[in-house]
Amino acid sequence: MSTWAEQDIRLDPAIRNWVLLPITFVMLLVGILRHYAMQLLHSDPKPIGLKQLREQRALMRSGYFRNNCHFLSPSRFEERRNRLINAFLDGHYLSETGKPQSKSVITDPNNPKSAGNQDELPPANPPNPLDPANMEGMMDGMKKQMVMMIPQTVIMGWINAFFFGFVCVKLPFPLPNGFKQMLQRGIETRDMDISWVSSLSWYFLNLFGLNPLYRLILGDGNAADGTASLAMGGASNMAAVMPGQQVDYKKLYQTEVENLKLVDHQYVCDPIVNLQLDDIETRILKMYKN
Structure with a gap:
């Protein structure tokens, strides 16, 4: 149970229009572009002789x-x-x-x-580890990793540069104290209610929570969700990255x-x-x- 009393903070509507919605829209757009970029980079495996x-x-x-x-x-x-x-x-x-x-x-x-x-x-x-047939799988894995990592790094830098320290939304349900560090990143305030979410934390919530919306727009089996590919990148893509195996x-x-x-x-x-x-x-x- 939270130890802080319920706080009534009124947010400027401009925060909704210029912080909350832009972050959500950019995250959604980047996920859709990532899906089509992965389709362009995907190469069919060579047929087995x-x-x-x-x-x-x-x-x-x-x-x-x-x-x-x-x-x-x-x-x-x-x-x-x-x-x-x-x-x-x-x-x-x-x-x-x-x-x-x-x-x-x-x-x-x-x-x-x-x-x-x-x-x-x-x-x-x-x-031969330098065989072009083996290097092709290595380059394919590296290109997919770049498509996953570069957009997330750019978006995080964009949020830190323009929206750092903003309180953009309040969750409609109470949360225990352990969620404070996760939901209020970038806000050094000890007495704020845990239900309030900072701009950087809103980015992470969108990163991990937009997958159902991607499935609704792009269908099942899409490549828009960056978290699943990043989690699998160290294991499933290792065989493609390591040449000569x-x-x-x-x-x-x-x-x-x-x-x-x-x-x-x-x-x-x-x-x-x-x-x-x-x-x-x-x-x-x-x-x-x-």
Whole structure:
């Protein structure tokens, strides 16, 4: 509960016309301009080539195989596992730029003689951090950060230069003492009621509170709200800012080879059912063969 008595302060209507409304209008206009500026700076990601897509899908295929291998018979399981291991060690799924110089073949993952020292892929060349393809993501993140930071810095300097120390509005509800520092920035008055809001604090209230109005004007998924992008800028844009962060599929394939070797295959069907299924399969093949 506030310790100050209710204060009746009459504000000049000029403060409303030349302080309160201009700050709100400028904040709203800057948010709309920021939305369209972000659309202009947004660049569509480059389409993934067929070979690069195959690099990714090979790992997914191997993961699906490990998770559902218990539906395969032991012979089919060994055949598919050996084929995947050979493909990973040979670099069959790698793009042309990442294929190893020498091939490694393994016929049986449980046979140490056939494996030998051929389970390791040759070391990959480190990505060039100055590659233009990598620098493009870095520049895109920096441009978006500038669109977010520069307008907020300019508006805050404008308010401090022309409207510093103004009391511009009173909130229609009481507040506890802890809100005084947040709502009365720039006013060094200890005895003023906490419901009164300074011009600088009104700027922050607009900064964090205009997002519903942006959604009403621009629709959902707009880029007008600067607070959400600034909060995510240190984390979500870090991958775009840091160049050279490429996926080393050779190491991933090597790890996947180890995972395939460690699979404990257990066929879900009963041995008697296996014989019946094999017999049915044989009869069907003979029927269509004749």
